[in-house]
Amino acid sequence: MYTPKIFQETDRDTLFQFVRDHSFALLITTGDDGVPVATHLPIELLPSADGQFQLTGHLAKANSQWKLLGHDTPALAVFSGAHSYISSSWYDHVNVPTWNYLSVQITGRTRILTEDETLDLLRQQVDKYEVHSKCPVSVDSMTEGYVRKEMRGVVAFTMTIDSLQGTAKLSQNRDDKNYRNIISELRQQGNENADATANEMEARRSDIDK
Template structure:
C-alpha cells in the first residue's frame, strides 16, 4: 500500500500486535475471471510448525472464494484500527482537512487446512474469544459428531506472511501545538474511534497531554 515515509510503521512486533488487537480483517483475492473477491472475517495470527507466523481463518463453504485458496493463491489481508476525520479548523494556520488512521496489510500465499488442522484451529479460536464470556463454552463441550458435522459447512485456510506493511498516519508531521490541538479536538467529538485515535497519538508523543 502507499505509505508516505513519515507515516510508515516498520516495527514488526508492533505490526503483529496490531493484528492480534484488530483481528477482524478483510481477505482479498482475485477470481479466475480477474475480478477481485473480498470477505470480512476474523483472522488469527498463529505460529506454524517452523515457528513462523501465519494467518488462519475459515470461510463458509457457500462462499465461492474458498475454491481459490487451495492453489497457493496470492492473497491480501487488511486490518484497520481507529480512524477519524481531521478538520483543517483545528490548525493555527490555513491547511486542508485530512484523515488519520492505523492500518496493517499482509500479502502471502494461501493453503487449505486438513480436517484435523481445522479442528485444532477451531479449538484455539473458540477458547481465545470465549475467555471473555461469563459462561464460556469450548469445542470439547460439544460432541465430536456434532463438531465434525458443522465443520462440513466451512473451509479453513492459512496465509503465509510474505510482506507486512503498516501505516500510522497520526499527524506526526505537525508541531506540538497543532498536534495537541488535534488530540484535544478528537477527544471532544465523543466518537469512540476518534477518542481511541487521540489515545494513540498521546502514547506516541509524550510531550502531549490527554
C-alpha cells in the same frame, strides 16, 4: 500499500501485536477473471510447526471465495484500527482536511487446512473469543460428532506472510501546538474511534502536554 515514509510502521513486533488486537480483517483474493473478491472474517496470527508466523482463518463453504484459496495468486489481508476525520479548522493555519488511521496489510500464499487442522483452529478461536464470556463455551464441551458435522460448512486456510506493511497516519507531521489541538478536538467528538485515535496520538508523543 501507499504510505509516506513519515507514517510507515516498520517494527515487526508492533505490527504483529496490531494484527492480534484487530483480528477482524478483510481477506481479498482475485479470481481467474481478474475480479477481486473480499470477505470480512476473523483471522488469527499463529506460529506454524517450523516456528514461522502465519495467518489462519476460515470461510463458510457456501462462500465461493474459498475456491480461490490454495492458488498461486497471492491473497491480501487488511487489518484496520482506530481512525477519524481530522478537520483543517483544528489547525492554526490554512490547510486541507485529512483522515488519521492505523492499518496493517499482509500478502501471502494460501493453503486449505485438513480436517484435523481445522478442528484445532476452531478450538483456538472459540477459546480466544470466549475468554470474557460470563458462561464461556468451548469446542471440547460439544460432542465430536456434532462439531465435525458443523465443520462441513466451513473451509479453513492458512496464509504465509510474504509481505508485511503498516501505516500509522497520526499527524506526525504537525508541530506540538497543532498536534495537541487535534487530540483535544478528537476528545470532543464523542465517539470511540475518535477517542481511540487520540489515545494513539498521545502514546506516540507521550511528552506532549495533555
